[in-house]
Amino acid sequence: MRNEEPRPLAGQCLCGAVRYLVLDAFVYAANCHCSQCRRATGSAFKPFAGIERDKLSLAHGEDDVMRFGDHQAHDVHCGRCGSLLYSVVRNGEYVHVTLGTLDSAPSIRPDKHIFVGSKAAWFTITDDLPQFLEHAD
Numbered sequence: 329m330r331n332e333e334p335r336p337l338a339g340q341c342l343c344g345a346v347r348y349l350v351l352d353a354f355v356y357a358a359n360c361h362c363s364q365c366r367r368a369t370g371s372a373f374k375p376f377a378g379i380e381r382d383k384l385s386l387a388h389g390e391d392d393v394m395r396f397g398d399h400q401a402h403d404v405h406c407g408r409c410g411s412l413l414y415s416v417v418r419n420g421e422y423v424h425v426t427l428g429t430l431d432s433a434p435s436i437r438p439d440k441h442i443f444v445g446s447k448a449a450w451f452t453i454t455d456d457l458p459q460f461l462e463h464a465d
């Protein structure tokens with residue numbers, strides 16, 4: 329029997345206080361090199377995947393969540409360890425899940441580099457994925 333329902337993926341912060349579930353039905357995925365993603369993650373870029381907001385739910389640790397930003401667009405961190413779990417974007421309709429916080433691999437793969445125009449000078453992109461100066465088309 330075929331099961332066509334997307335399976336839920338679990339994710340969590342570094343300390344485990346905040347955990348979420350998200351359906352493995354991401355709409356797009358990219359590596360973002362913008363300065364905000366670099367600062368939020370402390371990394372050269374942020375691999376993330378986008379999905380409708382109602383397909384993600386907090387499974388544990390609502391009281392430990394720290395939100396940075398306003399109601400319609402904010403980053404969701406663990407208030408204890410600081411991990412960036414996901415960002416609420418696009419007028420609150422989508423979330424961008426940081427792929428590094430997932431417990432297991434999603435079906436989707438980042439297939440492009442975005443905001444390469446503000447990429448860190450000390451980092452060199454060594455794959456052949458398409459690069460966009462800002463948002464992808």
Ligand SMILES: [Zn+2]
Nearest residue numbers: 341343406409
């Ligand atoms: Zn934590």
Ligand SMILES: [Zn+2]
Nearest residue numbers: 360361362365
């Ligand atoms: Zn970014």
